[in-house]
Amino acid sequence: MRSEAWIFAMTTAFFVVVSPAYWFLTGDWTGTSALTMTTLLAGMVTVFLGFHARRMDPRPEDRKDGEIADGAGELGFFPPYSWWPLWCGLTLAVCVYAVALGAWWLFIIGVGIGAVALSGWIFEYYRGEHAH
Structure with missing residues (x-):
């Protein structure tokens, strides 16, 4: 989950930059509110994934020495x-x-x-x- 947390962290950083830029360029309240809420949502997912990535053992796809066969078995x-x-x-x-x-x-x-x-x-x- 560490890689997913990094992806959402980059998405959050992108929206943190884009939201004020959108406000300064357009002055539109509706779009700025939507971008702000999108920023908060992406940040919430980042925190959730980062929290769980620290508490659980690394999955095969999170390890550098992981093989495809390590992920075999019941998926859920x-x-x-x-x-x-x-x-x-x-x-x-x-x-x-x-x-x-x-x-x-x-x-x-x-x-x-x-x-x-x-x-x-x-x-x-x-x-x-x-x-x-």
Whole structure:
């Protein structure tokens, strides 16, 4: 993770230079605010990756003597297919549509169904075929 931290550190440094330059050249509040928030976001990722790079053992790609075969094995847990994100997205679309129309009754229905869909997505590994 050390290399990723350096990449984000360089990105943060770039945005630290570009944000005030953009303000002086254009005087635009919107773009300056977006660049400032981008700077802060890149800095946050830099701090996170740098913190974890110090606490964990170096990965094979972080070592100079690392081989491709050192990275073999299980890469992690990847969840199987799930229909719950679809239902969460649809209920969010219904809620946004209801707010745009001013139909608060439809918004309340969307929040109710959305709570069920979000609960199903959160607890999908506690029941059924993929239960742990």
